[in-house]
Amino acid sequence: MEPVISLNNVTKRFGQHVAVDSVTIDVPKGRCYAWLGPNGCGKTTLIRMMLGLARVSSGEIKVRGLSVPGHTREALSRVGGIVEEPRFYPYLSGRKNLEVWAAHQGREAHAAIAPSLDRVGLADRANDRVGTYSLGMRQRLGVARALLNDPELLVLDEPTNGLDPAGLAEFRIMIRELVDEGRSVFISSHILSEVEKMADDIAIIEKGKMLANGSVADLMRGGTHAISVRTTDPDRAEPLLRALPFSLGVSRVAGDVLEVKVEEADDAALLRTGQDLFGAGIGILELQKKGETLERRFLELTGTTAGELGGASVLAAPPAADSPADATTESR
Amino acid sequence: MLPLLGAELRRITGRRGSFYGSILFALIIMGITIAVDDAQSGATAMERVATAGRYAGLLGVVVMGALAGSYDSANGTMRYLVLTGVPRWQLAVVRIVGMMVAVLPMALLILVIAYVSSMGVGDGPSGTVVGESTWAVLATLWTWGIVSTSVGMLMRSNGSAIAVSVVLFFGGALITALVAEFISETLANYLLPTVFEQVAALIKPDEEEGLALSLAAAFAVLAVWLVALSAAAIARVQRDEY
Numbered sequence: 001m002e003p004v005i006s007l008n009n010v011t012k013r014f015g016q017h018v019a020v021d022s023v024t025i026d027v028p029k030g031r032c033y034a035w036l037g038p039n040g041c042g043k044t045t046l047i048r049m050m051l052g053l054a055r056v057s058s059g060e061i062k063v064r065g066l067s068v069p070g071h072t073r074e075a076l077s078r079v080g081g082i083v084e085e086p087r088f089y090p091y092l093s094g095r096k097n098l099e100v101w102a103a104h105q106g107r108e109a110h111a112a113i114a115p116s117l118d119r120v121g122l123a124d125r126a127n128d129r130v131g132t133y134s135l136g137m138r139q140r141l142g143v144a145r146a147l148l149n150d151p152e153l154l155v156l157d158e159p160t161n162g163l164d165p166a167g168l169a170e171f172r173i174m175i176r177e178l179v180d181e182g183r184s185v186f187i188s189s190h191i192l193s194e195v196e197k198m199a200d201d202i203a204i205i206e207k208g209k210m211l212a213n214g215s216v217a218d219l220m221r222g223g224t225h226a227i228s229v230r231t232t233d234p235d236r237a238e239p240l241l242r243a244l245p246f247s248l249g250v251s252r253v254a255g256d257v258l259e260v261k262v263e264e265a266d267d268a269a270l271l272r273t274g275q276d277l278f279g280a281g282i283g284i285l286e287l288q289k290k291g292e293t294l295e296r297r298f299l300e301l302t303g304t305t306a307g308e309l310g311g312a313s314v315l316a317a318p319p320a321a322d323s324p325a326d327a328t329t330e331s332r
Numbered sequence: 333m334l335p336l337l338g339a340e341l342r343r344i345t346g347r348r349g350s351f352y353g354s355i356l357f358a359l360i361i362m363g364i365t366i367a368v369d370d371a372q373s374g375a376t377a378m379e380r381v382a383t384a385g386r387y388a389g390l391l392g393v394v395v396m397g398a399l400a401g402s403y404d405s406a407n408g409t410m411r412y413l414v415l416t417g418v419p420r421w422q423l424a425v426v427r428i429v430g431m432m433v434a435v436l437p438m439a440l441l442i443l444v445i446a447y448v449s450s451m452g453v454g455d456g457p458s459g460t461v462v463g464e465s466t467w468a469v470l471a472t473l474w475t476w477g478i479v480s481t482s483v484g485m486l487m488r489s490n491g492s493a494i495a496v497s498v499v500l501f502f503g504g505a506l507i508t509a510l511v512a513e514f515i516s517e518t519l520a521n522y523l524l525p526t527v528f529e530q531v532a533a534l535i536k537p538d539e540e541e542g543l544a545l546s547l548a549a550a551f552a553v554l555a556v557w558l559v560a561l562s563a564a565a566i567a568r569v570q571r572d573e574y
Contacts, residue, residue: 087408104416
């Protein structure tokens with residue numbers, strides 16, 4: 001099946017600065033594909049190039065099988081998007097804003113205004129001025145606008161910004177519904193937990209370079225697990241944990257918390273860790289398995305910390321993984 | 333093209349402060365002119381009131397046009413207009429045409445008030461005076477509507493677009509006078525403020541006024557100015573990244 005988005009060695013330079021560096025991806029049709037990376041890593045720049053808003057320095061982009069630029073109008077005729085943040089005319093109502101955009105897209109788009117507003121739950125506030133909307137409401141109106149041309153492909157840049165927990169849950173459901181309808185959704189985000197719940201496939205990007213891509217399950221399988229230990233004496237515990245036969249490395253996450261990186265965090269490994277520490281007279285305050293999460297995998301790949309990603313906790317960065325699963329492509 | 337024009341008009345008239353404020357300002361200045369005017373003939377009365385209206389309206393049109401040209405880039409909505417797939421040049425052309433249509437209510441009000449206020453003075457205005465006043469008002473609002481919308485598209489920021497458009501009008505007259513005085517009277521004849529005034533007021537070549545161009549030539553030079561400014565603005569819209 002032809003990919004809905006195809007990027008071939010796409011590069012964008014701003015003077016000496018390389019914002020996007022030789023990115024090659026094929027985004028499959030009918031799936032939710034997430035473009036994951038910290039703020040300022042080139043996510044939005046790539047989206048702007050895909051949508052014909054910015055020029056490509058080198059490389060080739062195809063959207064729905066058509067070159068952008070070159071056949072931008074045809075390529076975008078069934079593409080909806082939010083780029084950076086949803087912007088509107090604040091002095092017009094939500095409905096009138098959509099009417100302005102529908103005027104640029106034809107009669108069918110005009111007929112889609114009411115269903116789109118219904119779909120994003122804004123029908124009741126459609127006649128209020130957009131200037132009175134919260135960021136979350138503007139995000140939803142942005143999605144309504146993106147749906148006007150019955151898109152085959154939705155490109156949503158950080159679409160969950162400003163949504164409250166209930167709004168996030170609704171948004172996830174809506175994205176899955178759109179995918180179930182056969183549409184393709186391309187999302188960029190720096191919020192790992194959201195992407196993990198929403199996306200089928202993920203590409204991880206850092207400093208403009210794609211580090212890995214593949215299905216969520218494959219990407220997480222490519223990562224390691226860990227055993228987290230909170231002890232009374234972390235200094236003495238560290239060499240002991242490092243000497244464990246299954247240990248792939250130890251890192252200090254917090255003052256008294258150590259993490260032992262392992263291939264598989266199973267019960268036997270947990271027991272052995274506890275036994276060795278008790279045997280050496282070191283008190284254990286907490287001992288737990290840390291399984292496959294996208295966050296762990298992301299940190300392994302990027303060598304960054306959760307804090308840099310805007311996560312709630314700051315995690316020390318373990319060394320980069322070197323055992324990707326077969327179905328996962330890595331390019332570091 | 334018509335739906336796009338409708339959407340553009342909705343955007344311009346939706347910015348109520350600049351749209352209705354411009355009309356109101358023109359009406360206030362005209363009201364003052366009518367109150368203090370001591371013209372003896374209807375023709376003179378209509379010319380004076382219409383002239384007051386068109387210059388007061390011009391200031392409002394400069395603000396409206398600068399906003400029409402720069403708002404989408406400054407507000408971040410331009411990228412969503414580009415995303416609709418409508419060619420960029422078409423989006424730019426619609427802005428200029430939309431501005432020309434949006435000034436028509438103001439022009440109509442200026443002319444109706446000027447006509448009505450001069451009806452009771454002497455024999456009232458002649459058909460020729462009504463025709464010339466109509467042309468003068470439309471030429472003024474259209475010329476500066478196109479100029480300020482183009483400047484807005486070139487500047488991409490609301491504040492600077494308004495400032496540059498206003499300075500272009502007031503400073504343009506000053507620069508023209510300086511050019512005529514110190515550089516070349518011939519060159520001054522080709523500058524925008526001179527040809528605009530000659531075309532709007534339908535002034536024939538006049539040595540005393542220092543106008544050397546024929547009316548047809550003035551029309552042509554004004555057209556070149558407007559086409560050049562519009563083309564520069566369209567080229568910028570075509571080239572910019574959003």
